Amino acid sequence: MRVRLWSCAGAALLALLLSTAGDAEAKDRPFEIRTATSRLSEGVWFANARIDYRLSDDALEALENGVSLTIQLQIEVxxxxxxxxxxxxxxxKQSYLLSYQPLSERYVIMNLNSGEQNSFATLxxxxxxxxxxxxxxxxxxxxxDPDARYEVSMRAILDQDTLPGPLRMIAFWSxxxxxxSNRYTWKLGD
Structure with a gap:
């Protein structure tokens, strides 16, 4: 009787853990690179990509409380x-600084490589x-080398090293x- 009770309790606990893990995963999805390609123009290879960014509840709360988030594209050839x-x-490394301006209620993205800045009404x-x-x-x-084959890989990350000190400690454990994101890889020229 006691063994059966423990078996039922264990099964119920496992079901609960699996159901909440699925909800958390669906709610806090990481970044996702949907597609990426490269093209040659005037002797330079260029990348084009489509990335879906979704912030977790923790990152969103930090952003809305004045913490700027640095999002980085890491690319290797x-x-x-x-x-x-x-x-x-x-x-x-292509870095973007995402911040929220509460006075104007605007979201600002600054390209840290070029200094270009854009403002948006919604996240x-x-x-x-x-x-x-x-x-x-x-x-x-x-x-x-024109006779060699090359591939490009890209991933997007939230750069935790740029968070303020106390939040960086929390972020390490959270x-x-x-x-x-996933690491998206493609052949150069595809």
């Missing part, structure tokens, strides 16, 4: 080798704008600040 590990040819509009990567310079074609 690698030479594909047959009998050896791929060789990294170049790496690029959805701001994240949608940031998720459209258009003609981001990757690498000069002249430094690539799943709500571990926002990382």
């Amino acid at each position: 690698s030479r594909i080798r047959r009998f050896w590990t791929d060789a990294k040819v170049a790496s690029l 959805f509009s701001a994240l949608n704008h940031m998720g459209r990567v258009v003609d981001l310079p990757l690498i000069d074609a002249s430094i690539l 799943e709500g600040f571990r926002l990382v």
Whole structure:
């Protein structure tokens, strides 16, 4: 009787954990790179991508309480080798600072690489704008071997190292600040 009771209690606990894990995952989805391509123009390879950014409840609360969030695109170009590990040819980090201005009730995105700044009425509009990567310079074609094959990989992350000190400590232990996309890989030129 006692063994059966423990079995039922264990099954109920497992069902509860699985159901809440699914809800949390659906609610706090990380960033997702939907598509990415590259094109050659005037001797330079450019990247184009579509990224869906969704902030967790923790990140959203921090943003609305005045904490600026740095979101980073990490891109690598690698030479594909047959009998050896791929060789990294170049790496690029494109960083964006997302902030909320309570006085004007606007969301501001600053491209930290170029200094370009845009303001949006809604968070959805701001994240949608940031998720459209258009003609981001990757690498000069002249430094690539024309006979070699190359691939590009991209991922998007919330950069926890740029959070304020006390929040950085909380973010280290909190799943709500571990926002990382899938690593999207494609052949250069596809």
